[in-house]
Amino acid sequence: MTFHSKKLLTIVTESVLEGQLVEDIRRLGAHGYTVCDARGGGTHGVQGGAWSFDANIRIDVVCDEAVAGAIAERCRSRYLPHYGMIVYVSEVGVLRPEKF
Amino acid sequence: MTLDPVVLFFLLGLAAALARSDLKLPPALYETLSVFLLIAIGLKGGVALAKLGSATVLWQALLVIGLSALLALVAFGVLRLRLARPDAAATAAHYGSVSVVTFAVASSYLTRQGISYEPQLTVFLAVMEMPALIVGVVLARLGAQGQVAWGRLAHEVLLGKSMVLLLGGLLIGYLAGPEGMKSLSPLYVDLFKPVLSLFLLEMGLVTAGKLAGLRAQGVFVALFALLTPPVFAVVGALTGQGMGLSTGGVMLLATLCASSSYIAAPAAMRIAVPEANPAVSLAASLGVTFPFNLLVGIPLYAWLARTLTA
Numbered sequence: 001m002t003f004h005s006k007k008l009l010t011i012v013t014e015s016v017l018e019g020q021l022v023e024d025i026r027r028l029g030a031h032g033y034t035v036c037d038a039r040g041g042g043t044h045g046v047q048g049g050a051w052s053f054d055a056n057i058r059i060d061v062v063c064d065e066a067v068a069g070a071i072a073e074r075c076r077s078r079y080l081p082h083y084g085m086i087v088y089v090s091e092v093g094v095l096r097p098e099k100f
Numbered sequence: 101m102t103l104d105p106v107v108l109f110f111l112l113g114l115a116a117a118l119a120r121s122d123l124k125l126p127p128a129l130y131e132t133l134s135v136f137l138l139i140a141i142g143l144k145g146g147v148a149l150a151k152l153g154s155a156t157v158l159w160q161a162l163l164v165i166g167l168s169a170l171l172a173l174v175a176f177g178v179l180r181l182r183l184a185r186p187d188a189a190a191t192a193a194h195y196g197s198v199s200v201v202t203f204a205v206a207s208s209y210l211t212r213q214g215i216s217y218e219p220q221l222t223v224f225l226a227v228m229e230m231p232a233l234i235v236g237v238v239l240a241r242l243g244a245q246g247q248v249a250w251g252r253l254a255h256e257v258l259l260g261k262s263m264v265l266l267l268g269g270l271l272i273g274y275l276a277g278p279e280g281m282k283s284l285s286p287l288y289v290d291l292f293k294p295v296l297s298l299f300l301l302e303m304g305l306v307t308a309g310k311l312a313g314l315r316a317q318g319v320f321v322a323l324f325a326l327l328t329p330p331v332f333a334v335v336g337a338l339t340g341q342g343m344g345l346s347t348g349g350v351m352l353l354a355t356l357c358a359s360s361s362y363i364a365a366p367a368a369m370r371i372a373v374p375e376a377n378p379a380v381s382l383a384a385s386l387g388v389t390f391p392f393n394l395l396v397g398i399p400l401y402a403w404l405a406r407t408l409t410a
Contacts, residue, residue, distance in 0.1 A: 014370065016367050016370045016371055020252070020371070037127075053362075053366040053367065053370065053378055054306070054309075055127070079374075081374075081375075082374035082375050083374060
């Protein structure tokens with residue numbers, strides 16, 4: 001089995017940003033994304049997940065390096081200064097590279 | 101007088117969370133309950149509106165829209181004494197806007213006392229949500245760079261869940277009339293208070309969380325959150341009296357002015373005024389003002405309304 005190398009960009013942030021982020025992700029060239037509700041804690045306190053102001057999401061995007069870089073840059077300039085957000089990227093292998 | 105049992109549910113949630121119980125309602129249930137409450141309030145108002153002309157309602161609605169924008173401006177002026185502009189603006193938006201749940205508890209209080217109120221109060225509830233949010237965003241932007249995505253904000257507020265369900269419920273109730281409502285009333289009328297009690301249980305749990313964050317915000321924010329409701333209630337009650345509303349109507353308008361938003365406003369302010377710290381406005385609105393209105397405010401505003409309309 002051959003795996004093709006891609007980037008997995010993961011964003012964990014406040015759920016109110018979902019609409020804007022999905023728009024950005026689409027516009028910057030990603031072919032798809034996955035959003036999950038998330039709970040957790042960190043420098044912004046504990047996010048229990050029940051209310052809009054208390055809920056986090058995790059967005060996963062599998063894409064190539066250029067798109068991952070563009071989305072990460074958008075997050076850095078637009079959202080990171082004021083929102084609770086972490087962004088990280090990892091190497092993944094996919095079966096069908098043309099999908100991403 | 102004994103406390104309304106629905107308020108006891110709020111206290112139960114509060115106590116459970118403060119005692120670190122593992123009690124937690126699933127988020128999907130909270131969502132469902134809030135959908136139910138919004139539809140039920142809308143339907144009730146719509147059915148009553150069907151029996152009423154709409155010309156007076158229109159100018160009264162315009163008046164309360166102006167009133168809630170004015171309240172946000174006053175709140176901003178006071179908050180600006182101590183807070184940074186974005187925090188003052190975002191918090192002011194919360195206080196100019198209204199709380200659906202506080203309205204629901206107040207109307208349940210009136211029903212328990214056998215006091216009726218005008219159907220247009222439900223229309224006021226719907227139209228008083230938004231103006232203060234716009235005022236808040238404008239106030240925050242006056243002193244800062246960066247543009248506002250007005251389209252996104254308008255979409256968020258006008259097509260937000262609470263607006264669609266409340267106005268949708270009003271319209272359906274209006275079209276259905278008392279006859280058409282008969283088949284719906286076992287769920288939306290008879291079960292209103294039991295559902296409200298479950299929702300308030302969740303509110304108690306969430307309030308406890310925000311109460312803990314209040315200490316970090318200092319005395320000024322706590323005093324603001326405690327003193328604003330009765331002052332705004334007096335303004336609301338006098339306005340209601342001036343409009344010629346009944347005792348129940350005056351009491352509910354006072355409650356609307358006294359209440360502060362903690363569902364629509366936090367989400368809208370987070371998007372439109374990102375530099376404001378949401379912990380400040382939530383600690384005030386949810387940690388202090390909401391429980392104050394529930395436990396002390398509502399009976400107080402009822403007394404005020406009775407005195408003014410006597």
